[in-house]
Structure formats: C-alpha cells, structure tokens
Amino acid sequence: MERVKTGIPGLDEMLSGGFYPGSVNLVEGAPGTGKSTLGMQFIYNGIVKFGEPGLLITFEEFPEQYYRDAENFGWDFRRLEKEGLLKVIMTSPEILKLDLERVSGMVEQAVLERGVKRIVVDSITHFEQLASYPTELRNLEYSFINALKRLELTAILTRESPTLLGGEMGAYPLSYMVDSYILLRYVEIDSRIYKAILVLKFRGSDHAKDIRRLEITSNGIEVLERFEGREGLMSGTPRRMAESFVEAFIRK
Amino acid sequence: MEEEQFLESIDPELAEFIKAKINSFIKWDILKILNSNPHTVDTAEKLARQCGRPVENVIKNLEEMVRDGLLEIHLVAGIPVYSLPKDEKTRQLIDKFLEACRNRQVRVRVVYHILKSQEVRLGEG
Numbered sequence: 001m002e003r004v005k006t007g008i009p010g011l012d013e014m015l016s017g018g019f020y021p022g023s024v025n026l027v028e029g030a031p032g033t034g035k036s037t038l039g040m041q042f043i044y045n046g047i048v049k050f051g052e053p054g055l056l057i058t059f060e061e062f063p064e065q066y067y068r069d070a071e072n073f074g075w076d077f078r079r080l081e082k083e084g085l086l087k088v089i090m091t092s093p094e095i096l097k098l099d100l101e102r103v104s105g106m107v108e109q110a111v112l113e114r115g116v117k118r119i120v121v122d123s124i125t126h127f128e129q130l131a132s133y134p135t136e137l138r139n140l141e142y143s144f145i146n147a148l149k150r151l152e153l154t155a156i157l158t159r160e161s162p163t164l165l166g167g168e169m170g171a172y173p174l175s176y177m178v179d180s181y182i183l184l185r186y187v188e189i190d191s192r193i194y195k196a197i198l199v200l201k202f203r204g205s206d207h208a209k210d211i212r213r214l215e216i217t218s219n220g221i222e223v224l225e226r227f228e229g230r231e232g233l234m235s236g237t238p239r240r241m242a243e244s245f246v247e248a249f250i251r252k
Numbered sequence: 253m254e255e256e257q258f259l260e261s262i263d264p265e266l267a268e269f270i271k272a273k274i275n276s277f278i279k280w281d282i283l284k285i286l287n288s289n290p291h292t293v294d295t296a297e298k299l300a301r302q303c304g305r306p307v308e309n310v311i312k313n314l315e316e317m318v319r320d321g322l323l324e325i326h327l328v329a330g331i332p333v334y335s336l337p338k339d340e341k342t343r344q345l346i347d348k349f350l351e352a353c354r355n356r357q358v359r360v361r362v363v364y365h366i367l368k369s370q371e372v373r374l375g376e377g
Binding site: 063064081087090091094095099102106 | 285288289290291292293294295297298302328329331333
C-alpha cells in the first residue's frame with residue numbers, strides 16, 4: 001500500500017515506509033524531545049521532497065517562532081508561505097474544532113484551494129481545556145480525528161508528555177483512536193541525556209519494535225541506531241542487561 | 253508641538269493611516285502580533301492573552317479595528333474570530349507602518365500621537 005513518507009532519516013524505515021495516507025498519527029514527548037521539529041520536518045519534506053502542501057496549526061507557540069526555528073534547520077517557511085505551499089495558523093482549539101465541523105472552513109478551504117495533504121497540530125494537549133470529563137474529551141477528540149480523515153489529510157498530532165524522564169506509560173484515550181503512536185523520551189545513560197524514539201503502535205502495519213536513538217542535528221531530526229545492551233529505557237534510567245541478569249538469576 | 257506638525261515629516265500616506273486608525277497602544281500591539289503571524293485567526297480572549305492586555309480593552313479595540321478595515325471578523329459557529337484583512341493594500345500599509353516604527357524617530361511620533369488621541373478620548377468622557 002502507498003505510504004506517506006516523512007522524509008526523516010531513519011523514521012520511515014521504522015514505519016515500514018511511512019504513514020498511511022489520510023491517517024492520524026500521535027507523537028508524544030516531553031519538552032525538547034523534538035515533537036515540534038518532527039512535525040515541521042514532516043511538513044517541510046512533504047512540500048519540497050514530495051510535492052504535498054501543508055498546514056501547521058499552533059495553539060500556543062507564535063508562528064514566528066516556527067519560522068525562526070525552521071530557519072535554523074535551513075527550512076524557509078516564510079518563502080513557502082509566499083508560494084502558497086504552507087500556512088502556519090495560530091488559533092484556539094475550540095475554533096479549529098468548530099472550523100473543521102463546518103462546511104468550507106479555513107482548513108477545508110486550504111485542502112480544496114491549495115491542495116493541502118499534510119497537517120500538523122501542535123499540540124493536541126490543548127484540547128484537554130475544552131472538556132470537563134474524560135468521556136467528553138474522548139468524544140471531542142474522536143470527532144476531531146474523523147474530521148481530519150474526512151478531509152483525507154495525513155496528520156501528526158503532538159502531545160506533551162507530563163514527565164521529563166520515564167514516567168508512567170498510561171493508556172491515554174487518544175492513543176486508541178489514532179493510527180500510529182510514536183513516543184519520544186529522554187534516557188539517561190552514564191550521566192548523559194539521550195533522546196529515544198519508539199513506534200509503540202501502528203495500526204495495520206508492521207513497524208520497528210526497538211527503541212532507537214534520536215538526534216536533532218543542524219538538518220533536523222535523524223533517527224540513529226538502537227540502544228544496545230540496555231533495558232528499562234522507557235523508564236528514563238536504563239540498566240545494563242548484565243546487571244539485571246545478575247539481579248534476576250544470580251543474587252536470588 | 254502640535255500633532256499635525258509632529259506627523260508631517262512622515263510619508264503622507266503613512267501619516268494619514270496613523271492619524272485615522274492608530275489611536276491606542278493595544279491596536280499597535282495587535283497589529284504587531286498579527287503582522288508577524290499573518291495567518292492567525294483567533295478569538296478576542298486569545299488575542300488578549302497574546303498581547304498580555306485585559307480582554308475587555310482588547311474587545312473594544314478589535315471592534316474599532318474591524319470598523320476601520322484593519323481587521324476582518326468571521327463567525328465560526330457563532331464565535332467571533334479576528335484576522336488580518338485579505339485586502340493586500342491594507343496588509344502592505346500595516347507592514348509599512350510597523351516597518352517604519354522600527355525607526356526610533358517614527359516610534360516617538362507614533363507614541364506622542366497615541367497619547368494625544370487618548371487625551372482627546374478621555375476629554376470626550
């Protein structure tokens with residue numbers, strides 16, 4: 001089946017070629033792990049490598065911060081906007097939701113008029129302000145995801161992780177509704193912090209199951225090799241395999 | 253120095269724009285935010301948070317800006333949201349105004365004009 005490539009070195013291979021067209025994909029991580037960069041790179045590569053115009057929706061960060069951050073990676077977002085290939089829209093979660101529900105809203109217009117194929121919503125965490133109860137939030141997110149699917153957009157939704165290192169990997173309701181679920185984490189090894197990436201779920205597709213190192217370079221995100229000889233990586237403080245083996249089988 | 257004289261050294265089109273449409277610091281703030289983030293479409297409450305100003309003051313200014321053609325208002329399911337106008341000429345004029353304000357001399361003139369305008373507004377009660 002056709003795939004929507006992210007163009008991010010190493011990530012498409014983890015995703016067996018890329019996302020499915022028209023899928024909604026969740027990227028969750030702590031501040032600084034690279035969620036927004038991953039989203040920007042997905043949009044930028046979509047435009048320049050795969051000819052797919054994009055939308056970037058922000059609820060809190062000013063678009064000018066995206067322009068500046070993108071420029072640091074050599075991605076000229078302002079030029080792409082002038083050429084009609086990109087729009088960085090700042091709005092409120094309730095407005096985006098209502099806009100998607102109505103006929104000929106700003107997102108639908110961008111799809112029809114500019115041929116937008118990719119969208120990044122940074123971040124979906126802000127939807128939590130709109131609901132008083134978990135069931136209300138679930139209904140709201142479900143309706144939002146379906147609106148994106150109706151428009152046949154391939155979407156990345158970012159979500160802020162509440163903990164910096166490790167933390168409980170609870171079953172956040174949105175993770176059941178999305179097509180894929182990517183986790184970004186900090187990992188401490190030998191008194192140094194690394195970034196890790198894991199494809200936790202990819203509905204209907206094979207995907208890499210290992211935890212790999214992620215780096216943000218001057219060209220954007222690169223997914224590197226897997227962490228070898230460690231376990232408990234997602235706890236944030238992994239141990240060498242040998243230690244745990246000794247603990248489990250010898251010290252007992 | 254009289255306001256008229258104070259603005260006369262500025263480009264006449266810009267001076268007219270400032271005299272007719274820029275009579276508060278909040279309008280200046282809103283234009284700065286929207287011009288730097290040109291595809292923003294948002295509510296008065298969120299725009300107020302973005303400029304760090306009280307929402308009731310921002311709403312009053314937004315209404316005047318819509319009336320003066322500086323902004324467009326749209327209703328999304330009954331909720332008013334604001335954006336820069338599509339009209340390219342107005343956008344260029346806003347850009348020209350903000351670009352000119354990078355010059356300290358112009359900025360001082362605009363500040364003086366706003367203070368004088370606010371005196372008039374207060375005087376009108």
